[in-house]
Amino acid sequence: MVSAIVVAGGRGKRMGTVQSKQYLNLNGKPILYYTIKSFLNCKLVDNIILVVPFHEIDYCKNEILNKNFIKVxxxxAGGSERYESVYNGLMAAEGSDIVLIHDGVRPFVSEKLINDSIMYAKRYGAAAPGVMPKDTIKVIDKNRFSIQTPNRSELVSVQTPQAFRYDLIYECHKKIKNEDVEITDDTMVAEYFGNNVYIYEGEYSNIKITTPEDLIIGEYLANK
Incomplete structure (x- = not known):
């Protein structure tokens, strides 16, 4: 069984909005609508688990899911940190063979990316899509002076869905709670305990909507 965990606990700080960014509209529909619809349309996904802040559950059910006729x-309820929300989602996905963990504000994930994530997770145990950065990347010191220019061909900007064998990522998340380490995504959780993560080709259109500029691009993609 393949389960998709959609983590939608973001706030509107960088977006500059009072409303949580996953509920903002693109072309008349909430961002979260497009995200969930992508997984609903994928025949290889059996189960969709949506993780939102506890106080937003009723709003999400009534104003987002019911009004847009989409089902999960x-x-x-999520936790105070993203990794806690993912762990709650993993517990709800018990019995799955493969689990996909996806940002609720990446609404334009394609069916190909979802299918690829499942295929590579089955093959390697852990996988994530990534794209080469378009810009030159610099490493800076505490005074903001450039100290290093990494080789761009060796860098990737990692996206979601990040896909794993369920037992692998569940055990890693269960153990990471007792570690004093800052976690930025789920591949990092897997790698921390010695697991290799296969990075497959992502898509530049698989954007994460975080800033007002991203909304402009999102409107264009939604219209397409």
């Missing part, structure tokens, strides 16, 4: 198998 489970909607559960």
């Amino acid at each position: 198998n489970k909607i559960i």
Whole structure:
């Protein structure tokens, strides 16, 4: 069984909005609508688990899901940190063979990326899409002076869905709670305990909507 955990606990700080960014509209529909629809349309996904802040559960059910006629198998409360929300989602996905973990504000994930993530997770145990940065990347010191220019061909900007064998990522998340380490994504959780993560070709259109500029691009992609 393949389960998709959609983590939608973001706030509107960088967006500059009071409303949580996953509920902002693109072409008349909430961002979260497009995200969930992508997984609903994928025949290889059996189960969708939506993770939102506890105080937003009723709003999400009534104003986002019901009003837009989209269904998820489970909607559960997240934690104060992203890794806690993912762990809650993993517990709700018990019995899965493969689990996909996806940002709720990446609404334009393609069916190909979802299918590829499942295929590579089955093959390697852990996988994520990534794209080469378009800009030159610099390493800076505390005074903001450039100290190093990494080789761009060796860098990737990692996206979601990040896909794993369920037992692998569940055990890693269960153990990471007792570690004093800052976690930025789920591939990092897997790698921390010695697991290799296969990075496959992502898509530049698979954007994460975080800033007002991203909304402009999102409107264009939604219209397409």
